[in-house]
Amino acid sequence: MEEPKDEFKIFTDGEFSSPIYRTKAKRVQVVYFCLDSPIGTYNHAKQRIRVDIKASQLYGKEVDIDVFRFDRFYRDRFYDKIKVDEKEKPQMKVELFKNYTCEEVDEVFEVLGKNAHKFDAYFFHFFTYLQVGERGKAVNRHLKDYRLQFYDRAIPLDHIFDKIKACPSMALKPKIFFVQADNLEMLQPLVIKKATPVTSERKIPSDADILVIMSTIPQELASKPRKQRTETNRPVDQPSEDSADRTNGETRLKQCSILVQAIVEILEDHVFRDDDIFTNTPLILGKAKDIIDTTDFGQDYTDYVIPVPTVRSTLTKFFYF
Numbered sequence: 001m002e003e004p005k006d007e008f009k010i011f012t013d014g015e016f017s018s019p020i021y022r023t024k025a026k027r028v029q030v031v032y033f034c035l036d037s038p039i040g041t042y043n044h045a046k047q048r049i050r051v052d053i054k055a056s057q058l059y060g061k062e063v064d065i066d067v068f069r070f071d072r073f074y075r076d077r078f079y080d081k082i083k084v085d086e087k088e089k090p091q092m093k094v095e096l097f098k099n100y101t102c103e104e105v106d107e108v109f110e111v112l113g114k115n116a117h118k119f120d121a122y123f124f125h126f127f128t129y130l131q132v133g134e135r136g137k138a139v140n141r142h143l144k145d146y147r148l149q150f151y152d153r154a155i156p157l158d159h160i161f162d163k164i165k166a167c168p169s170m171a172l173k174p175k176i177f178f179v180q181a182d183n184l185e186m187l188q189p190l191v192i193k194k195a196t197p198v199t200s201e202r203k204i205p206s207d208a209d210i211l212v213i214m215s216t217i218p219q220e221l222a223s224k225p226r227k228q229r230t231e232t233n234r235p236v237d238q239p240s241e242d243s244a245d246r247t248n249g250e251t252r253l254k255q256c257s258i259l260v261q262a263i264v265e266i267l268e269d270h271v272f273r274d275d276d277i278f279t280n281t282p283l284i285l286g287k288a289k290d291i292i293d294t295t296d297f298g299q300d301y302t303d304y305v306i307p308v309p310t311v312r313s314t315l316t317k318f319f320y321f
Contacts, residue, residue, distance in 0.1 A: 029119040031095050032070075033108075033127070047219065065255075066256045067127065069264055070260065122175045172209060227294050262285070263284050266287055
């Protein structure tokens with residue numbers, strides 16, 4: 001028996017030639033892959049918080065604070081309901097995968113591929129750690145060699161892209177990757193004096209319609225205090241020994257990662273929120289740099305260059321969401 005046609009699998013000539021990615025019902029899939037702590041240790045574990053908003057599809061779960069912040073952002077964007085088989089369902093489907101092995105991640109992408117025809121766009125998030133070699137050798141590592149840690153081992157980001165390429169139902173649809181991979185070597189700046197930004201090419205399938213925004217700044221550094229400024233906007237350094245965790249005797253709320261702060265602040269701004277996402281990437285990087293420049297990382301980071309996030313794109317159309 002012939003399988004009934006799904007209108008969301010069919011692209012019209014107009015949609016093929018349109019400069020904008022189609023979003024017939026704005027059905028989007030939001031996927032989080034999270035690693036709570038680096039492989040083999042509980043040190044430098046991610047900050048977590050319980051989701052207490054009943055409207056969230058993550059209600060009752062303890063999540064990375066980066067997930068918590070993104071979840072609020074997406075709920076504000078995709079709060080409407082759509083009718084599927086005469087039943088109301090959310091526009092957005094959210095899935096969280098915590099502490100998965102590499103094999104389990106591969107299995108997840110197989111399932112995602114089978115259901116990909118149900119969605120118009122995909123947002124993939126990786127909140128994990130950067131796998132680096134022996135101390136001192138990470139400085140000259142090319143981006144194409146970077147590997148992301150999962151529960152049992154680390155794999156190249158290219159491996160994920162290959163899984164995406166194997167999903168035909170994701171073709172001609174935007175796939176947005178937000179990657180926060182903490183480089184823990186940045187937490188010991190006296191060992192590695194300087195981080196040199198790398199601009200080498202990354203292998204991304206040319207037909208993949210992918211946007212990647214990636215940062216390796218550890219989540220821990222995001223909670224460092226901001227510098228005070230004078231009336232003439234000149235920075236005034238604050239003591240940084242205990243100020244990252246305590247201010248005026250009170251515990252400070254831990255901040256989500258610098259990249260997440262920058263993304264959400266720009267995309268929630270009423271001036272930019274209706275713009276194409278790729279058009280906003282320079283603003284996101286600029287906001288990240290502003291946060292870096294106005295943060296007091298402490299005297300150990302005086303000669304240390306904190307790298308700004310990087311962007312890679314093979315998007316072929318504008319993407320508004």
